[in-house]
Amino acid sequence: MLEMLLVLFIVSILMSLTFIKLPDYNSHSQEDEIQNISYLLQGAQMSALSNQQSYTVSFHKYNNTITVRDSSRKIIKNYTLKLCKLNDYGLTSYSYKKNGDTTAFGTVYLSCQKKNIRIIMQIQKGRFRIEQ
Template sequence: MLEMLLTLFLVSSIILISVPHIPEYRHSSTEDELKNLSYLYQGAQMNALAKNQSFTVFMNYDKQTVEVRNRERHLVSHYSLTACRLEDYGLKQFTYRNNGDTSAFGTVYLSCDKDSVKFIFQILKGRFRIES
């Protein structure tokens, strides 16, 4: 009985010490937004490879959305930006071909809080990197 109380005391103490240090989740944070955009681009590329058809990614600067459409121009997926803002210059659209390559290369510019973030797409490789 004493051992059980001692164990309960230790576990309670550890929980009380660690709970204040758990980071607070911030809804619509810049980091989450960049991850979501990254997943959207990767998802479009994986769809192109899996379905063996091309998918076009559009950056809509007026609505602040990124849209993925298939060959028939039907909307496959889209993401509305909340924490960041698409800048009017840079890459406006590109296509993931059925082999996963991109039809264009360039940069998608975002302004997140006071930072400038760039999604840089490599020539024909279908790969991108994020710079801030």
């Protein structure tokens, strides 16, 4: 019993110290930029699940960035869009709860090289889909 408790204690410490490292890519195309955004959103959701705390994703239209913050408001990841531009309308922020669900339903609108992209957020299970 003590061995099992010790193993669980060590695993829980390792999980609390681990933040899912998202790969940094140099965006050379619209598809790369959209894939980076997808990785960022999935990483925020996985971090919320593994760390059992909420994460907030904010879309800043004026400086064209997407920011992920933990429950203490510390910036975890700040991604600056290179080829795409956030539009002035649509969802501006949402949070991932501890169970991976989101707190908002809505759409984020992007303009990528004369093409309109929509990221549609769903509340249950934090699902999102990207439409081009």
